[in-house]
Amino acid sequence: FGSLFLFLLGFAVLFCSVPSLHAAEVNLSYANFPPAKTFPCVQMERWKQEVEKRTSGKVQIQTYPGSTLLGAKNTLRGVMQGQADIGCISIAYHPGVFPLCSVFELPLGFTTSTSASLALWDLFQKHQPQEFKKFKVLTMFTSAPSNLMTKTPVRSLGDLKGIELRASGILSKILDSIGATPVSMPMSETPEALQKGVVKGLFSSFDVLKDMNFAEICRYETVTNTAVYPFAVIMNKSSWDGLPDDVKKVMTDLGREQAEWTGKYMDQHVEDSLAWSKEKYGIELITMPEADMQTIKENTMPLINDWKTKAAETSIDGDAVLSEIETSRVKYDP
Numbered sequence: 001f002g003s004l005f006l007f008l009l010g011f012a013v014l015f016c017s018v019p020s021l022h023a024a025e026v027n028l029s030y031a032n033f034p035p036a037k038t039f040p041c042v043q044m045e046r047w048k049q050e051v052e053k054r055t056s057g058k059v060q061i062q063t064y065p066g067s068t069l070l071g072a073k074n075t076l077r078g079v080m081q082g083q084a085d086i087g088c089i090s091i092a093y094h095p096g097v098f099p100l101c102s103v104f105e106l107p108l109g110f111t112t113s114t115s116a117s118l119a120l121w122d123l124f125q126k127h128q129p130q131e132f133k134k135f136k137v138l139t140m141f142t143s144a145p146s147n148l149m150t151k152t153p154v155r156s157l158g159d160l161k162g163i164e165l166r167a168s169g170i171l172s173k174i175l176d177s178i179g180a181t182p183v184s185m186p187m188s189e190t191p192e193a194l195q196k197g198v199v200k201g202l203f204s205s206f207d208v209l210k211d212m213n214f215a216e217i218c219r220y221e222t223v224t225n226t227a228v229y230p231f232a233v234i235m236n237k238s239s240w241d242g243l244p245d246d247v248k249k250v251m252t253d254l255g256r257e258q259a260e261w262t263g264k265y266m267d268q269h270v271e272d273s274l275a276w277s278k279e280k281y282g283i284e285l286i287t288m289p290e291a292d293m294q295t296i297k298e299n300t301m302p303l304i305n306d307w308k309t310k311a312a313e314t315s316i317d318g319d320a321v322l323s324e325i326e327t328s329r330v331k332y333d334p
């Protein structure tokens with residue numbers, strides 16, 4: 001009986017200690033606001049897998065999509081305070097907070113997420129702006145160029161007059177400048193606003209037709225290909241400082257690659273989403289008259305000057321920044 005007891009005891013000790021032998025040295029939480037299927041969460045899972053693989057399991061990352069840990073507007077503060085180690089933010093949800101990187105909410109002429117994401121990453125690397133000084137920035141990327149997704153057809157700017165559309169940040173100002181009535185809110189609040197009729201459509205990239213199932217309610221898609229939404233993946237400073245050097249290196253080396261991976265995923269996914277939406281809901285893709293496209297260009301020009309004026313208040317040379325971005329656009333845009 002004694003030996004049976006010892007055998008069971010030994011078994012219990014072994015059983016309890018084995019999981020801890022395999023536990024990672026570093027455990028990190030990663031908060032994201034939109035649903036798991038959307039591109040910010042797809043890139044989050046890819047980053048998690050790459051980091052876990054490249055650190056041979058030394059690092060384990062627990063991901064929290066769909067605002068299960070922190071929501072769209074409190075991720076910034078939550079990561080600063082350490083409620084999550086890592087968080088994904090949409091820069092447009094924080095007007096005035098990012099005087100440099102908000103430049104990517106302007107209509108700069110990027111035609112893909114890949115080129116805009118790489119240009120944003122380069123800009124950030126070059127300037128290491130004050131606006132992110134409380135964080136370690138792990139990667140950045142953008143949405144694809146924004147378009148109109150609406151319940152009723154928008155065939156010309158006339159059809160846009162006064163209709164309430166969801167956007168955020170400077171993209172809301174773009175809508176205002178072309179006669180729509182912008183309602184600013186995060187992507188994660190948009191399904192309810194569309195459902196209740198608070199908004200009649202939205203201004204974002206076409207990936208969400210599929211990933212948020214907006215094609216069901218917004219059957220008309222008007223191509224404008226204007227500004228993108230910039231994103232940043234931020235890490236709590238003391239969580240970062242506590243990482244072993246080899247882990248820091250893995251994450252640092254991944255920054256640009258992740259920006260490009262996300263851009264490429266997004267550009268392909270926009271195509272997939274449009275094809276899916278046509279097939280499933282018979283959505284109509286609308287092209288604006290050339291004259292209206294010209295009007296959009298002209299009406300949104302003043303927003304560039306508004307940005308420059310704001311940037312100047314924090315000693316940012318807006319003209320220099322815009323010309324660096326233009327150089328990147330020529331280099332990266334297809």
Ligand code: 3IO
Pocket residue numbers: 034038039040090092143144168186187188203204205207208229
């Ligand atoms: C976006 C945000 C969350 C999930 C999918 C998305 N596709 C494009 C965007 C950009 C956007 O509209 C936003 O609100 O940041």
